[in-house]
Amino acid sequence: MLSVKNISKCFGDLEVLKGISFDIHKGEKIAILGPSGSGKSTILRCINQLETYDSGEIDYMGKSVDSGQALHQLRQHIGMVFQRFNVFTHMSVLQNVIEAPVHVKKVPKQEAVTRAKELLKMVGLEGREDAMAKNLSGGQQQRVAIARAMAMDPEVILFDEPTSALDPELVGEVLNVIRKVAAEGVSMVIVTHEMNFAREVADRILFMEDGVIVEDASPEEFFEHPKNERIRQFIRKVEER
Ligand SMILES: Nc1ncnc2c1ncn2[C@@H]1O[C@H](COP(=O)(O)OP(=O)(O)OP(=O)(O)O)[C@@H](O)[C@H]1O
Numbered sequence: 001m002l003s004v005k006n007i008s009k010c011f012g013d014l015e016v017l018k019g020i021s022f023d024i025h026k027g028e029k030i031a032i033l034g035p036s037g038s039g040k041s042t043i044l045r046c047i048n049q050l051e052t053y054d055s056g057e058i059d060y061m062g063k064s065v066d067s068g069q070a071l072h073q074l075r076q077h078i079g080m081v082f083q084r085f086n087v088f089t090h091m092s093v094l095q096n097v098i099e100a101p102v103h104v105k106k107v108p109k110q111e112a113v114t115r116a117k118e119l120l121k122m123v124g125l126e127g128r129e130d131a132m133a134k135n136l137s138g139g140q141q142q143r144v145a146i147a148r149a150m151a152m153d154p155e156v157i158l159f160d161e162p163t164s165a166l167d168p169e170l171v172g173e174v175l176n177v178i179r180k181v182a183a184e185g186v187s188m189v190i191v192t193h194e195m196n197f198a199r200e201v202a203d204r205i206l207f208m209e210d211g212v213i214v215e216d217a218s219p220e221e222f223f224e225h226p227k228n229e230r231i232r233q234f235i236r237k238v239e240e241r
């Protein structure tokens with residue numbers, strides 16, 4: 001469905017992506033792990049076209065997103081959830097969720113509201129439709145962000161460390177919501193340091209280091225038979241936190 005082909009990117013003299021390639025199949029869940037600064041956020045931002053790249057290609061449904069049409073398709077079918085809650089704080093919970101369907105997809109408002117209410121129920125915020133987003137806890141805001149991404153009926157959602165800015169007791173509630181999204185069959189790419197979660201939810205683990213994917217393996221292979229000492233160390237260090 002999505003094909004990342006040999007993407008390279010520099011920030012000035014710093015080469016942060018050195019030829020990244022992988023495919024995302026329909027319904028597939030991919031976890032990207034790796035140390036800080038290895039390029040995880042940058043590759044998500046390139047996939048989402050929030051960031052330009054110097055070389056390589058991203059294909060959506062077999063067509064390069066360099067072509068306007070495929071880009072338009074991708075934009076309609078991709079959602080992103082960031083580490084810091086990207087909700088519109090000056091809007092109500094409901095307004096947050098209907099904003100893009102109504103203004104970008106031109107979904108009739110009543111239809112968008114009905115769907116938003118279903119999604120808010122899914123993320124455990126039933127009855128909070130009229131609350132102002134700024135008055136919610138971090139975990140609640142992150143659940144609104146997930147409902148908002150789902151409201152566009154995406155084929156794929158990119159999550160960039162969706163729980164790392166949360167108080168520990170709020171992490172579980174957000175992970176539960178992501179499990180539900182996974183169960184809906186949406187493809188996901190999730191950058192996370194939650195090892196147990198990655199192992200449970202992902203079909204594949206990519207390990208990035210210095211702008212390169214150094215391992216692309218099943219969770220079992222990745223955790224049970226780490227390819228090298230570096231990966232073994234990483235798993236140990238993150239699990240000790
Ligand atoms: N806009 C930018 N301008 C200059 N350098 C940048 C920019 N964005 C990222 N970088 C650099 O690119 C490298 C990769 O950054 P990136 O944010 O992708 O890493 P990451 O793997 O997501 O790290 P973390 O786990 O800390 O989020 C880092 O060295 C970072 O400093």
Ligand SMILES: [Mg+2]
Nearest residue numbers: 040041042160
């Ligand atoms: Mg990052």
